[in-house]
Amino acid sequence: MELLPKIISQFKSSVSRFIRLHFDNYKFGWQKSFYDHIIRNEIEYQRIKQYIMDNPKNWSTDRNNVNV
Numbered sequence: 001m002e003l004l005p006k007i008i009s010q011f012k013s014s015v016s017r018f019i020r021l022h023f024d025n026y027k028f029g030w031q032k033s034f035y036d037h038i039i040r041n042e043i044e045y046q047r048i049k050q051y052i053m054d055n056p057k058n059w060s061t062d063r064n065n066v067n068v
Contacts, residue, residue, distance in 0.1 A: 008034055029066070 012030050019028050039045045059065055
């Protein structure tokens with residue numbers, strides 16, 4: 001297994017374990033996979049940065065939000 005997927009897998013396991021131990025009946029789940037991308041220039045960096053900043057306010061209308 002490559003290093004990045006292994007790190008992400010271990011992170012997800014640790015966080016999931018913590019949530020199960022500390023929050024009763026909390027509905028929680030991870031997305032099945034992750035998307036990695038090499039940022040190649042400043043314009044692309046700014047676009048991705050803006051997406052990350054805007055993402056929380058758009059979550060209520062996201063088709064992947066299981067709570068909608």
